[in-house]
Amino acid sequence: MRVAYHEQMSDLATQLADMCRLAEESMERATEALLQADLSLAEQVITKNEQIEQLSVSCEEKAFALLALQAPVAGDLRQVISGIQIVADLDRMGALALHVAKITRRRHPNHALPEEVNGYFAEMGRVAVALGAAAREVLLTRDPERAARLQEEDDAMDDLHKHLFTVLMDRDWSHGVAAAVDVTLLGRFYERFADHAVQVARRVIFLATGRMPGQLPEHELLQED
């Protein structure tokens, strides 16, 4: 029983890491599609999302079967519960990459982004994918120190997001309202993707330390308030 149990636990951890990798890849491709107005790449992201959703259902079922059949206690119990919560975060990360791809598809053959903000999104995409990779590393290693560093790395995303809003709001924005709406939503999608990666890492801290994480202080848009 114990052997089967540990196999199931490690199987669940591997599936969570797989799901995280798919979400990272989706965000990487979605960003490339966005920057290049590449419809076929956007379509790939949209199609691939099904795979993330299937993994999500499979992870939840696996976790539930573990609880029902093995009735784990203490640290093992924490691990399964965290797994169930982490599935929801990874699922959202996939959905946010999907949203980026859908905006790209909707605007094709035009670019959704005015050239002026391409640099911001190239960088936000890079940071988002790096945070996804870091969250995956944390899922596999359960290293609480690496998990804690993720939160700092997310500061780069917040800075980019703040600057993006400055460009939108404070300068002579000459690209019209429709582009501003797209840029606003896209900025939000990248920021939320990063927030969920940080949340995954926070849940691993809980796993490793047994302390309940407090609420994630969500990074406010335009932090001057």
Place this chain on the structure above:
Amino acid sequence: MRVAYHEQMSDLATQLADMCRLAEESMERATEALLQADLSLAEQVITKNEQIEQLSVSCEEKAFALLALQAPVAGDLRQVISGIQIVADLDRMGALALHVAKITRRRHPNHALPEEVNGYFAEMGRVAVALGAAAREVLLTRDPERAARLQEEDDAMDDLHKHLFTVLMDRDWSHGVAAAVDVTLLGRFYERFADHAVQVARRVIFLATGRMPGQLPEHELLQED
């Protein structure tokens, strides 16, 4: 043991319903604050959010203690796991109401909304609060038929949101980019609030039927794609 156990289960259900009521009230006040540019009402929502966050931590702890000490099985196990997932949705509903209040505070003494879209937000606020109340009813009654109806009621939110984007994108929007950015984000917050209320109901369906919910097909912005 069983008596204590049932008390704990019912205590958890009551706390979830309380949390849902707080999220509804927050969204109701935040909408009023937004429409009236009422700073003190916005501040109330911002202060009250701490209470939602505390309840969220308390619900998670309660659910975890139940699992650890009582090792529930079958339907009871499902109920506790769903409870943990529902906490995350209710917590986001509170955070989304908080975002609405913060935009109101940031723009004060100005109105964040151009008068032209007030009607949309009055109605989106009404639908959001109604969906919150329906989700709470479902939490207390666990009535799967009522839960299923919620998804239909969410269609009203999607329609409002789509129309709002038409106003933003297609007509002569004369209110500038800054207002467009606020309206875009605010629209998204109301839509996500409604999505989470629907998700709470879906999780109760899982509770009542034992079938794993599939992924929530998130309502896409601008559904023409």
